[in-house]
Amino acid sequence: MDATEAVSAATRTRRWRISSSLVRHIGGQILETSAFVLIVLELSYSLLIAIAVARQYDLDLPLALPVMWFTALSMLNDSVPISLLFGTSLVFGRLIADREVMAYKSFGLSYLQILAPVLGLALGFTICGYFVNSYLVPHMRQERRDVGGLLVDQFRSLGKGYNRDFRFGNINLWILHHDGRRLDGIFLAPRYGQSGEDALVGKVDDLDPVSYPYCVYAERGRVLFADEVARATPAAGPRAELTPELRALGFSSSVERDTDGLSGDEIWIELEGVSFFWSDELHPGGTSSFFHRAFIGRHFVPFDPAGSRRRDPGRKELVSPRLGEEIARTRAEIARGELSGAGAESARSQLAKLEVEYHDRLSRTCAYFLFPMLAGLIALLLNSPNRLLPFFVAAAIVPAIYYGSATIGQLLGFAGWPAAVVMQIGNLVLVAGLLGGIVLLEKRLLR
DSSP, X not given: OOHHHHHXXXXXXXXXXXXXXXXXXHHHHHHHHHHHHHHHHHHHHHHHHHHHHHHHTTOOHHHHHHHHHHHHHHTHHHHHHHHHHHHHHHHHHHHHHTTHHHXXXXXXXXXXXXXXXXXXXXXXXXXXXXXXXXXXHHHHHHHHTTHHHHHHHHHHTOOEEEEEEEEEXXXXXXXXXXXXXXXXXXXXXXXXXXXXXXGOSSOGGGOOTTTOSEEEEEEEEEXXXXXXXXXXXXXXXXXXXXXXXXXXXXXXXXXXXXXXXXXXXXXXXXXXXXXXXXXSSOOSOSGGGOOEEEEEEEEEEEEOTTGGGGSXXXXXXXXXXXXXXXXXXXXXXXXXXXXXXXXXXXXXXXXXXXXXXXXXXXXXXXXXXXXXXXXXXXXXXXXXXXXXXXXXXXXXXHHHHHHHHHHHHHHHHXXXXXXXXXXXXXXXXXXXXXXXXXXXXXXXXXX
């Protein structure tokens, strides 16, 4: 071996040697910056959701704060790769602007060696990302929908107050005055239109029957929970007091339901001095619109605000093993040919949605690797003295390509295209860009 070959072999050996101090230095800075960005993203988004939930369900903001926890964890599948992209691009932008990368190069380090800390972080977060996307995020999505449980908690400690408005699905409950669970002046009406929300001010004359085909007024009432319902509803109770017209409207007394099977979260409101106002036709409004009135001495109205907690989870709320089981079961139903017509079409549509969700999770796991790697690569390719330029370029290019391709992939997947292919379009584009960037860096090194 001559001297030239020896120098070349030594250079290649030095280029692939990885310095542990370099890994700790660069990797530590990326972790610190990414953690700060992640906290800002999570707190900002979850606080906005908590405020929106508090306003929509008329909850006190401290009571809605638990939603922040579930919202924050359910957004980790997007927040972590974005924070890694921001952290990597900001750190590498500073390293290049402060000439630290030039110093590393002067000691014989290659661009790939400088990217090694990013590679290690990306691989570690990719492994974590699989469990986040497959288990944690679906579970948090299922917990996040339990806003009704917060309503239950609020009813358990109402205290004293005036003019309280609660929303249970499509029902508005307005209370003039409450002292603990004792209520005075109660209005109930369905929420069929947003215009009807402002009408619950305690004046029946102002209710619009197009939005409110019926309304209920009670002089007094009290809040009961599942353990109190059986004692408060004797067998020969309010059922005989309901008129046939009210039964036709869908009203029912508590004794017509199975009180033994009640959950601990179900709320019942016992009403006394009840007046039902309703119309069997739609009219433009006014006092004459309510043609019928029925007076009932005692009536029970059930609410189950936390019922969504007990319903079967949707595809986005299933952990990946259960999602895979659903895909296999749906495929088996289609393959057996037992479905026909609309049933078969519905099954194929459901299968497409399940497969899109499954492969979308795999795609998001890959983003944990690609986002930081591309951020570091873009910074090295730009080699700009402006420390913020890599951040803006990476933030403008990488998420746009990934999420734009993910949207297109979902549309194609729902239309029947193979989800395993269309949901990876963005990752394939980003991988091609990553490989092309590495080649450019190597060419720059050999110049």
